[in-house]
Amino acid sequence: MTYTFHWEVPLQNLPLFLWGALATLEISGIAVLLGLLIATCGALARLSKHRLLRGAATVYVEVIRNTPFLVQLFYVYFGLVVVGINLEAFSVAILTLTINCGAYCTEIIRAGIQSIHRGQTEAGLSLGMTQWQVFRYVILMPTLRVVWPPLASQFIATMLGSSVVSQISAEELTYAGMFLESRTFRTFEIFFAIAILYFVMARLFSFLFSLTGQKVFREAWGQL
């Protein structure tokens, strides 16, 4: 092996990487929150009695889940130009990631809703709980408890998957690496450092989510 490593390149450019990491969190955070909105509608549509609604939601979920995110990204990126809408790469990245995340979250929310048995609502009402109490303690909290762990995994998957948006020049962590690489050619060192940053973020959020899950939902369950 005759290669000399230059680890000072990623170390000196740490501020650039940290800025990139924040941008990555911004993209994935917004995408997951908006994706949850889509997912709630999607889950209700998948469980609705109208065949058309159910069909549309199923097509959405299956198409998104069975095609690569990179292809979806190109489709939206070039497609918007064709229909005459000019958005900057960063917005296209958030838009596509939202659509993508929405499909995966739809399945998670649907499973959450289905986990609540109809009889439980009736039991709550017959115990003299108000409509609001039933919604909060019988429907909302138990559902959140069920969907919390898969949602946490989905957030991390979205964060890691968001590295792909660098391919349309949306500025986030991977793009910061590609930018630096084009100037220094220290490909291996730079991407190794970035992989470490992604890993740290993934572990950190995995820990935070499980901590929140234990604190919030155990207590909420215990209060009953």
Add this chain to the structure above:
Amino acid sequence: MPEIFIAFSYKDVLFLLQGALVTVALCAMAFSCGLVVALAIGLMRTARRLRPLQWVAGAYVEVFRGTPLLMQIFIAYFGLSILGLNLPRFVAVSVPLILFTGAFMGEIVRAGIEAIPRGQWEAGWSLGMTYGQLMRYVVAPTAVRIMIPPSVGFLVQLVKGTSLAYVVGYVELTRAGYIISQSTYATMLVFTLVGAIYFGINYPLSLASQRLEVRLKRHA
């Protein structure tokens, strides 16, 4: 339209189908070789008496599940050339996909092995079976059945994952689509076709995975 624009023709569709073949070949390579890695990882993670082996395999899985596949492809692809290995492009692109498969399938293998009740192990030990015999005659028959539905589901993830070979310039389905879209400007048509081909490969796999899971639950 100026002359330089080449119209989209059946030749482009053939080029896309060629790309699809490369995608399928990449998947086959990554899955078959990755399965060997996964088996080793699964066995290491379930080795009760050998703590260091468990840690090594656990760290391997954590690293590959905690970093983007895109980074793994960059690092493995450029790392191989730093090591001085001059591999054919197909192999160089396969390496990160094999390691990725090893980590995800490793977890599926582990779950399969751990699903075997403790009593069956003890029965095997007390009959004087060796570890190999136990694995072969007691664990494998049930564990493999449990592993099949999630493995088919993982194939969908792998097919989608191969699209990231695009980033190192390897011509598979997504890169083929990109090339044609740049030369014909029939962008939407091309990416609709590319998406449709991926869907055509993945949807049957998704359905099969769901059906197999339902069937497994019914028999359990």
